[in-house]
Amino acid sequence: MQENTGIKFLVLIVLLFIAGYLSLFFAGSESITVSELTLNNFIFWQIRFPKTLTAILAGSTLSAAGLILQIIFRNPLAGPYVLGISSGASLMVSISILAGGSLNLLSNFFIGKSFIVVSAIAGSVLVTTLILAISKKVNSSVILLLIGLMISQICGALQAGLEYFSDATSLKSFVTWGMGSLANTTNFDLLIYLPIALVCLLGLLFFIKPLNALLLGENYSQNIGVNFNSSRFYLILISSVLTGLTTAFCGPIAFVGIAVPILSRMIFKSSKQQLHLASCLLLGSIILLFSDTLANTLIKNISLPINMLTTFIGAPLVIYLMFKNKSW
Amino acid sequence: MHNSILKYLFLGACTIFIGCHPSTENHHVSVSPSKKDTTIKYAKRFAISKSKNFTYIYVFANSSNFDTTATYLIYKDPELIKNIPKTIIPVKSPCENIAALSSIYANMISELGLIKNLTAIDNIDYFNNPEIISKHKAGQLLELAKGAEIDLEQTVKLKPDIVFTFGMGDPKKDVNPKLLLTKIPIAVSLDHKEESPLARAEWIKFFAAFVDKNELADSIFNEVEKNYTTLKSLAQKTEKRPTVFTDVKYSDSWYIPGGKSYIAKFFADAGASYLWREDNNTGSVPYSFEQVYVKAKDADFWLNPSTIKTKKELLAFDSRYAEFKAFNTGSVFNNTKNTNAKGYSNYWETGMIYPDRILHDLLLIFHPELKTEIKNDFYYYEKLN
Amino acid sequence: MENKLCIEFKNITLGYKKPGETISILKNINLSFFKGDLIGIVGLNGVGKSTLIKSLSGLLPVLKGEILIDEKPISNYNLNELAKKIAIVLTEKIGGFNLTAFDVVSAGQMPYTNSFNKLSNHNLEIIDKAISICGIAEHQNKLLHELSDGLFQKTIIAKALAQQTPIMLLDEPSAFLDFASKHDLFLLLKKLTEEQQKCVLVSSHDLDLILKYCTKLLVISNTGIELISVSEAKTNKAFHEIGGGFI
Numbered sequence: 001m002q003e004n005t006g007i008k009f010l011v012l013i014v015l016l017f018i019a020g021y022l023s024l025f026f027a028g029s030e031s032i033t034v035s036e037l038t039l040n041n042f043i044f045w046q047i048r049f050p051k052t053l054t055a056i057l058a059g060s061t062l063s064a065a066g067l068i069l070q071i072i073f074r075n076p077l078a079g080p081y082v083l084g085i086s087s088g089a090s091l092m093v094s095i096s097i098l099a100g101g102s103l104n105l106l107s108n109f110f111i112g113k114s115f116i117v118v119s120a121i122a123g124s125v126l127v128t129t130l131i132l133a134i135s136k137k138v139n140s141s142v143i144l145l146l147i148g149l150m151i152s153q154i155c156g157a158l159q160a161g162l163e164y165f166s167d168a169t170s171l172k173s174f175v176t177w178g179m180g181s182l183a184n185t186t187n188f189d190l191l192i193y194l195p196i197a198l199v200c201l202l203g204l205l206f207f208i209k210p211l212n213a214l215l216l217g218e219n220y221s222q223n224i225g226v227n228f229n230s231s232r233f234y235l236i237l238i239s240s241v242l243t244g245l246t247t248a249f250c251g252p253i254a255f256v257g258i259a260v261p262i263l264s265r266m267i268f269k270s271s272k273q274q275l276h277l278a279s280c281l282l283l284g285s286i287i288l289l290f291s292d293t294l295a296n297t298l299i300k301n302i303s304l305p306i307n308m309l310t311t312f313i314g315a316p317l318v319i320y321l322m323f324k325n326k327s328w
Numbered sequence: 329m330h331n332s333i334l335k336y337l338f339l340g341a342c343t344i345f346i347g348c349h350p351s352t353e354n355h356h357v358s359v360s361p362s363k364k365d366t367t368i369k370y371a372k373r374f375a376i377s378k379s380k381n382f383t384y385i386y387v388f389a390n391s392s393n394f395d396t397t398a399t400y401l402i403y404k405d406p407e408l409i410k411n412i413p414k415t416i417i418p419v420k421s422p423c424e425n426i427a428a429l430s431s432i433y434a435n436m437i438s439e440l441g442l443i444k445n446l447t448a449i450d451n452i453d454y455f456n457n458p459e460i461i462s463k464h465k466a467g468q469l470l471e472l473a474k475g476a477e478i479d480l481e482q483t484v485k486l487k488p489d490i491v492f493t494f495g496m497g498d499p500k501k502d503v504n505p506k507l508l509l510t511k512i513p514i515a516v517s518l519d520h521k522e523e524s525p526l527a528r529a530e531w532i533k534f535f536a537a538f539v540d541k542n543e544l545a546d547s548i549f550n551e552v553e554k555n556y557t558t559l560k561s562l563a564q565k566t567e568k569r570p571t572v573f574t575d576v577k578y579s580d581s582w583y584i585p586g587g588k589s590y591i592a593k594f595f596a597d598a599g600a601s602y603l604w605r606e607d608n609n610t611g612s613v614p615y616s617f618e619q620v621y622v623k624a625k626d627a628d629f630w631l632n633p634s635t636i637k638t639k640k641e642l643l644a645f646d647s648r649y650a651e652f653k654a655f656n657t658g659s660v661f662n663n664t665k666n667t668n669a670k671g672y673s674n675y676w677e678t679g680m681i682y683p684d685r686i687l688h689d690l691l692l693i694f695h696p697e698l699k700t701e702i703k704n705d706f707y708y709y710e711k712l713n
Numbered sequence: 714m715e716n717k718l719c720i721e722f723k724n725i726t727l728g729y730k731k732p733g734e735t736i737s738i739l740k741n742i743n744l745s746f747f748k749g750d751l752i753g754i755v756g757l758n759g760v761g762k763s764t765l766i767k768s769l770s771g772l773l774p775v776l777k778g779e780i781l782i783d784e785k786p787i788s789n790y791n792l793n794e795l796a797k798k799i800a801i802v803l804t805e806k807i808g809g810f811n812l813t814a815f816d817v818v819s820a821g822q823m824p825y826t827n828s829f830n831k832l833s834n835h836n837l838e839i840i841d842k843a844i845s846i847c848g849i850a851e852h853q854n855k856l857l858h859e860l861s862d863g864l865f866q867k868t869i870i871a872k873a874l875a876q877q878t879p880i881m882l883l884d885e886p887s888a889f890l891d892f893a894s895k896h897d898l899f900l901l902l903k904k905l906t907e908e909q910q911k912c913v914l915v916s917s918h919d920l921d922l923i924l925k926y927c928t929k930l931l932v933i934s935n936t937g938i939e940l941i942s943v944s945e946a947k948t949n950k951a952f953h954e955i956g957g958g959f960i
Contacts, residue, residue, distance in 0.1 A: 177579045179579065209823060271810050
């Protein structure tokens, strides 16, 4: 069993390198070869590199957030999107872009970006808090998920309202942003994105016991010495920061948060959450890197929206695997 | 020229057609549409035919044949239109209560001297025209399209003699069916489908036909045509053809106008080399930042970066814009010289009527050596600092 | 042999708080339980057996009074210390996430592992022992949903064993077991109290098993709560009522 795990991880790491290589050198208007790479190749360092790093960060943060949510709600159908958290973050980004525009905050890069990131995280945390508060009154996970879906619908409707009344330029902005993109970040953006993501992901290392204990439910986890309420609080906080952060930089990216943890549990039969955390980071990155490559190479000179790839490749795959393998 | 002959033939055919169908004929109607009072030189999507009692306005479905999507009949005496076919849209003249649902059309009405008859617009936010703004402030102008849909009830209450709007050309498809039921005459303009600036500007004659101002429209357009062609030949005589690209990216989608678009025509007439001139699209195509960068990084000029007015703003959206040569040589220009409080410039309002002014600005940008021969002030454009 | 005082209830009122109201289930209870006691909790449904167990384990805060474990109030224990004192077995079902029986049992050792939850050889020994004592060795690698109700219950009991606590609380553990296994369970509990001097409280509707194996009875009824020895059971009025005249 142990050996198997090691080999699987090795395979994933190799896949990560391959996917990263493809994304860096092929996913764009032209392919670059390693030998012709120089330090002042603008396309490589300012366009490809941030895009690839963003793919890795987005894949890691969203799948970690999904893993946490599935553990907290003890349900594989949980994820940042289905619980309305992404929608809350998206709505706040739209509002902050409008507000920032009229308050003239957006003309300074750092202030403008930070404003948007903080708003996205705030939206994320707000929805998550709402869901948590409701979860104290509601015992069933299924009902909670339905409520999350409703919240997602409400946020979507409010967003549609904003779009309805906005001018052509803002509308274009919302619509393209809503399609999700890994290529919207510059190296400057990464100076904000990377550290926050790393802090959150590394912070999860302090929660390995709670992540494992929470699988047993509130009563048993409390009995074996894990503070259920406080662990749940911090874990949900981390997952909403992760979701809000990525949504702020990439727009809403569908499917990754819910599917990657499920895939991880199908590949690795262990119930050790520390293992799944590591594999989710790898799997999430690999999936987004390959999606990015496909998005840029499927049709010549056209760059497809990333959500098309993640949804069309991922969703059927998970449905197929879930039918094949009865236990999740 | 070729087009004009075909149009005459078409109108002649219409006569025969109408004449040969007794069911559509009314012995009160006497039509001789082959007599045309206006000559349409550039526009391909409309034609006008005048007779003693009527003016026919035809709007064509495409620019390659004469299938009409709408036919309007301007009449004075209601008795004469009792038996016209249902496919023709009757409009009673004179139109004294005019709703113009676009800042372009409202300004055309204004240029035709009929602001006093303008009773409704789409949304005051888009306007720079001071007369229209003060008329709205005085409460004499309704806004009928503040959202994406037209306000039905207000429109019905207003009972305009004519509503000008835009669409695909067929009122039955473009307009809310309930509005059609009210029998309020709605004219759908296809000016935005024209492929050249002069063709689009010529649509002032379309609007003029509804309000009986054909002579004024003709004289306005003739002046525009004269200025435009003069400027165009000035441009063609210059030697350099500087390269140019437009717009900004939204997320990772940079919508680049096609080689057959309206703006591409402007660039060609202005003696510039539009980087996507070989593309066959009339609309815009979304490219990724990288794809645009590869092609445009060494372009001489960058025009129309959305609503952005300063280089600092541009950089705040994406620091990589600094890599473009046009950015570094201070050659970024935007048509934001005159903007209202909401940030909308008057480029669209008057530029579509006076494309010569736009062409003038472009010449000033692309060929500064012509400073000695043309006015040195920009009408619409300003340099980004 | 002197039995050491293990658990003390001092003027306890148990219940739970709902928004806007407080519901007391059991009022003004004073009880003492000792090491080596195997106490059967009996009472009709809804009388407060589960509430008692949850309050004792610290899952439900008491409304009034104090519970002392080893002469120290529960509130003075941190969560990890409490985890090494009390292990619970409830009837709730858990599963999914690739959890195997082994995983559940090893959770019992969580209070003793480092923050990365690495299982040392010592931890593994204890887990294996708990598994074999409960007789689930050949099923330990099965996923939880693959286990029968009885095996699942044994798994949870094995977890409680692996937790190595001086106190064990079991809420209707015999509910899903077959006849022989029910006896096996009570025999095991008796062994644990005799050999390891654990203090075990077990609630059950199987009154004959309680009478056969337990040393004391905690009888909960509408009139109150009484701690009696097994020999007094047959003459106890409340117990008689619970038995419905059949015992």
